Each structure stands twice: as C-alpha cells, then as structure tokens.
Amino acid sequence: MSGGSVPVSGHHGPGSPPRGRSEPVSASAEVEAPSGRVIAVANQKGGVGKTTTAVNLAAALAEQGHRVLLADLDPQGNATSGVGMRGAQDTATIYEMLLGDATFADGEQATAWSNLSLIASTIDLAGAEIELVSAFSREQKLRRALEPAREVYDLIVIDCPPSLGLLTVNALTAADGVLVPIQCEYYALEGLGALQRNVELVRTNLNPGLEIIGYVLTMHDGRTRLSQQVSAEVTGHFGERVCKTRVPRSVRLAEAPSYAQPITVFDPASRGAIAYHRLARELVERLASLGTPAPIAGGPRA
Numbered sequence: 607m608s609g610g611s612v613p614v615s616g617h618h619g620p621g622s623p624p625r626g627r628s629e630p631v632s633a634s635a636e637v638e639a640p641s642g643r644v645i646a647v648a649n650q651k652g653g654v655g656k657t658t659t660a661v662n663l664a665a666a667l668a669e670q671g672h673r674v675l676l677a678d679l680d681p682q683g684n685a686t687s688g689v690g691m692r693g694a695q696d697t698a699t700i701y702e703m704l705l706g707d708a709t710f711a712d713g714e715q716a717t718a719w720s721n722l723s724l725i726a727s728t729i730d731l732a733g734a735e736i737e738l739v740s741a742f743s744r745e746q747k748l749r750r751a752l753e754p755a756r757e758v759y760d761l762i763v764i765d766c767p768p769s770l771g772l773l774t775v776n777a778l779t780a781a782d783g784v785l786v787p788i789q790c791e792y793y794a795l796e797g798l799g800a801l802q803r804n805v806e807l808v809r810t811n812l813n814p815g816l817e818i819i820g821y822v823l824t825m826h827d828g829r830t831r832l833s834q835q836v837s838a839e840v841t842g843h844f845g846e847r848v849c850k851t852r853v854p855r856s857v858r859l860a861e862a863p864s865y866a867q868p869i870t871v872f873d874p875a876s877r878g879a880i881a882y883h884r885l886a887r888e889l890v891e892r893l894a895s896l897g898t899p900a901p902i903a904g905g906p907r908a
C-alpha cells in the first residue's frame with residue numbers, strides 16, 4: 607500500500623504515464639490510499655452511464671492524485687475516445703492483450719492529463735469472445751494481462767460492454783470491486799439479478815475476492831418523482847451498497863465526450879464534475895473497507 611496521507615487535488619497538465627511509487631497520496635487524511643486495486647464498471651443494460659462513469663471517475667481519481675489506468679473493454683471504444691485517444695498503430699489495444707499477443711506495457715498510453723493512462727479498445731475487440739472460445743483459462747486473460755499494472759497504478763478502472771459475455775466475465779475475474787451504474791428510469795432494477803448471479807458465479811469459481819463495491823445512481827434528477835422513486839427503490843433493495851453520491855442528469859456530462867475531454871477538464875465547476883469528484887472520494891473510502899486482494903491461483907501477485 608502506498609498508505610500516505612498527503613491530500614492532493616487540482617488539475618495537472620499534460621504528463622507521462624505514472625511510474626514507481628515515490629509520491630504516495632490519499633483522498634483524505636483519514637482514508638488509506640488504494641494501491642493496485644481494480645474496479646470493473648459493469649451493467650449489461652445498455653446506455654446506463656457505464657462509460658460516462660468509468661471515464662469521469664478515472665479522471666477525478668487522477669486529479670485527486672491517484673495513479674489511474676482506464677482500461678476500455680468495450681469494442682465501441684467510447685472510453686478511449688472519451689479521453690481523447692484512439693488505438694494507435696504503434697500501441698497495442700486491449701484486444702491484443704487479451705489474445706496474449708501484447709503485454710500491458712505494449713498497450714499502456716499516457717493521456718493528456720497527469721496520472722491518467724489508457725489501454726485503448728478498437729472494434730477488433732468484437733471478435734475476441736469468439737476467438738477466445740477454445741483458449742485455455744479464457745476467463746483469466748484480462749486478469750493476467752493487467753497483473754503487472756497493479757504494481758504501477760493505484761486504481762485500474764475497466765469500462766465493460768453492455769453484455770454479460772466473456773468480456774465482462776474477464777473484467778469481473780480481474781476486478782476487486784464492481785461498480786454498477788443504475789440509470790434513474792423505469793425498470794431500473796431489471797437485469798440486476800442476472801448481474802448479481804454472474805458476480806456470484808465468478809466469485810465462487812474464479813475470483814473469491816470479488817465484491818460489488820457499490821451501485822451508483824446516474825442521470826438523477828432530484829426534481830422528478832421518477833428519480834426520487836427509483837432512488838428509494840434501489841436504496842430499499844441494496845441498502846448501504848448504494849453510493850451516497852447521485853450523478854445528476856446534466857447536458858454538460860453528455861457534451862464532454864464530443865470534446866474528447868472528461869467532465870473534470872471540460873467543465874470543472876459543473877455539477878457533473880463535482881459529483882464525479884465526490885464519487886471518487888466515496889469509492890476510495892469503500893475500497894479502504896475491503897480486505898487486501900487475494901493473489902490469483904497459479905500466479906502470485908508479488
């Protein structure tokens with residue numbers, strides 16, 4: 607653990623990928639700083655705010671001084687473009703890492719912002735589920751590929767695709783915690799039973815340390831009865847697992863990707879940026895209450 611207690615905040619200019627552990631930081635003086643923790647942002651339902659949450663949470667965590675790797679595990683590549691990047695010719699993508707043709711070091715790219723790096727995705731990833739069908743330990747590919755990244759980054763945030771297929775199973779197998787965005791809309795709870803069962807299956811068979819670290823309500827509009835109802839229903843169902851931070855419905859959040867910037871850069875004073883900063887601090891607190899991650903079978907984490 608880096609375990610330091612120097613509060614760090616504010617935007618950093620362009621920088622290179624984080625290396626080493628010379629500047630330990632934490633989100634607040636009281637909370638132990640995370641180190642080498644992997645968070646999967648998952649919900650098989652489409653359009654609930656997974657990518658918006660992965661990108662902006664990663665950016666907020668990076669601004670708060672944590673060394674963050676954003677891993678785009680969706681063939682749509684929205685997290686990649688959301689931080690102004692693309693799968694470059696001389697840089698490997700997550701697809702090549704999954705197939706074992708590239709290492710994490712081949713795929714790691716610095717973004718324009720300090721402390722924030724990316725593993726990019728391209729549409730090639732759409733074929734990975736089929737190409738991996740006959741592969742040995744196909745569910746463990748991402749975990750093994752990201753293993754060295756845990757030594758370098760405090761937090762690795764994985765943006766999952768809208769399915770419960772092999773890509774998401776890989777993310778769940780690689781993760782210490784799952785963060786589940788829930789859109790404030792009718793049928794908000796629909797499909798969450800299936801997600802929970804998948805998390806259980808992965809925990810039982812592949813990754814005993816896996817926890818649902820939080821459910822986060824997105825596109826929340828406190829003025830509407832619907833948002834209030836969904837909020838009450840989700841809290842009634844999941845209790846303390848629901849993050850206190852509600853992400854507001856905000857046009858600025860929807861606009862930021864078209865400027866290839868996280869909200870924390872695009873409009874740092876906006877409600878969306880404030881919410882994702884708050885969510886970042888809440889996540890760090892939640893992580894501190896989890897135990898130390900277990901090493902993977904057959905490969906010590908060092």
Ligand SMILES: Nc1ncnc2c1ncn2[C@@H]1O[C@H](COP(=O)(O)OP(=O)(O)OP(=O)(O)O)[C@@H](O)[C@H]1O
Nearest residue numbers: 652653654655656657658768825854855856859860
């Ligand atoms: N808090 C918000 N306020 C307003 N618009 C939002 C908010 N969060 C997400 N959106 C918009 O809703 C749409 C879906 O969001 P996003 O892409 O983050 O969802 P997703 O779960 O990643 O989707 P997919 O399942 O396709 O990967 C996007 O157009 C995004 O800009």
Ligand SMILES: [Mg+2]
Nearest residue numbers: 656657680684
């Ligand atoms: Mg997405």
